[in-house]
Amino acid sequence: MQKFNVGVIGATGMVGQRFMLLLAEHPWFNVKVLAASARSAGKTYQEAVGNKWAFDCPIPQQYLDMTVLDAEKDMEQIGAQVDFVFCAVSLDKAATKALEERYAKAEIPVVSNNSAHRFTADVPMVIPEINDNHLEVIAAQRKRLGTKRGFIAVKSNCSLQSYVPLLHPLREFGVKEVAVCTYQAISGAGKTFTTMPEILDNVIPYIGGEEEKSEKEPLKIWGEVKGGEIVSATAPAITAQCLRVPVSDGHTAAVFVRFENKPTKEQILSAWENFSGAPQSLQLPSAPAQFIRYFEEDNRPQAKLDRMEGNGMSVSVGRLREDSVYDYKFIGLSHNTLRGAAGGAVLLAELLAAKGYFAN
Numbered sequence: 038m039q040k041f042n043v044g045v046i047g048a049t050g051m052v053g054q055r056f057m058l059l060l061a062e063h064p065w066f067n068v069k070v071l072a073a074s075a076r077s078a079g080k081t082y083q084e085a086v087g088n089k090w091a092f093d094c095p096i097p098q099q100y101l102d103m104t105v106l107d108a109e110k111d112m113e114q115i116g117a118q119v120d121f122v123f124c125a126v127s128l129d130k131a132a133t134k135a136l137e138e139r140y141a142k143a144e145i146p147v148v149s150n151n152s153a154h155r156f157t158a159d160v161p162m163v164i165p166e167i168n169d170n171h172l173e174v175i176a177a178q179r180k181r182l183g184t185k186r187g188f189i190a191v192k193s194n195c196s197l198q199s200y201v202p203l204l205h206p207l208r209e210f211g212v213k214e215v216a217v218c219t220y221q222a223i224s225g226a227g228k229t230f231t232t233m234p235e236i237l238d239n240v241i242p243y244i245g246g247e248e249e250k251s252e253k254e255p256l257k258i259w260g261e262v263k264g265g266e267i268v269s270a271t272a273p274a275i276t277a278q279c280l281r282v283p284v285s286d287g288h289t290a291a292v293f294v295r296f297e298n299k300p301t302k303e304q305i306l307s308a309w310e311n312f313s314g315a316p317q318s319l320q321l322p323s324a325p326a327q328f329i330r331y332f333e334e335d336n337r338p339q340a341k342l343d344r345m346e347g348n349g350m351s352v353s354v355g356r357l358r359e360d361s362v363y364d365y366k367f368i369g370l371s372h373n374t375l376r377g378a379a380g381g382a383v384l385l386a387e388l389l390a391a392k393g394y395f396a397n
């Protein structure tokens with residue numbers, strides 16, 4: 038595989054910092070440019086991040102003295118140096134949409150962590166193991182944008198990565214209704230225990246916009262490509278409640294599911310164990326060998342013990358049992374800033390690279 042030069046827009050943020058760690062020794066991607074807001078522009082990466090560095094390990098040496106560019110003002114300079122950019126910014130929806138479209142129209146492909154374009158019909162929202170076929174709509178998107186190589190591809194919200202990958206292999210049994218409660222880590226809000234002290238000894242029963250995303254995004258992921266657009270699925274019915282809990286990383290989901298054709302427990306376990314997708318068959322660098330890992334122990338999966346399964350890219354599951362109201366219930370877990378954010382975006386970029394979407 039050829040090496041690609043990449044930029045990270047929002048490099049100073051929580052997700053941006055994760056990108057810096059994941060890309061430090063990436064076999065295909067070489068970080069050429071770091072960009073953020075005008076507040077950080079002109080500073081070295083070390084100065085711009087300051088005491089916001091969120092990890093125990095140090096900032097990788099090669100980034101310390103790189104000058105942070107202004108994502109808006111320096112777009113041309115950025116575009117001249119990179120094959121594509123990752124984007125994770127805290128801007129409002131309209132401003133994020135406009136920023137990402139400006140890059141795409143300037144022939145700089147954008148792999149985005151932001152939610153702004155998730156429901157643009159010709160923008161693929163991809164969990165690489167599940168709906169890699171949605172990349173087909175990029176041709177129609179390029180036509181709309183008037184570009185040859187520029188496009189936007191997005192990853193889905195972090196919350197649903199702790200249950201959608203577990204429901205997906207069970208769709209052959211007709212997943213009809215799903216009720217889910219997510220218990221979400223504070224890094225999902227870009228916070229640490231230092232910057233979110235109010236979460237200690239506490240549970241906060243509201244995360245703005247999260248329940249709607251958790252109910253709606255899975256239907257686009259399970260949608261069909263028709264006439265250059267993705268048409269969302271109409272089933273299953275999903276109801277979600279999302280809580281913020283005092284956990285640094287790792288979103289847990291308590292899931293209840295009803296089927297058209299109720300499978301046996303063994304059928305479910307076998308469907309999970311044997312499921313794999315394009316990242317595994319293409320042997321992408323960030324693909325976990327085992328996408329879904331089932332734990333037999335009653336007290337697993339646990340965020341603290343199991344979030345790093347498959348380098349934070351596997352989805353863990355346990356406590357599968359019959360339910361008295363639904364057919365089955367189980368507990369899922371995924372790492373929200375790895376599989377759920379930067380890691381998922383890096384895996385998506387690897388998929389795009391392997392399928393030739395960054396070619397000139």
Ligand code: NAP
Pocket residue numbers: 046047048049050051052053072073074075076077078108109125126127128150151152194195224225226227373374377378
């Ligand atoms: P964050 O820690 O607040 O970081 C925000 C980043 O955006 C910073 O680098 C900031 O730069 C940059 N920024 C702000 N205004 C900008 C502008 N006008 N132009 C360019 N860059 C600008 O936020 P985060 O948690 O990393 O989240 C970033 C995005 O990823 C959000 O859309 C979020 O919804 C999404 N996301 C987050 C998670 C997660 O687990 N945290 C998961 C999935 C998706 P400065 O430092 O210069 O201000």
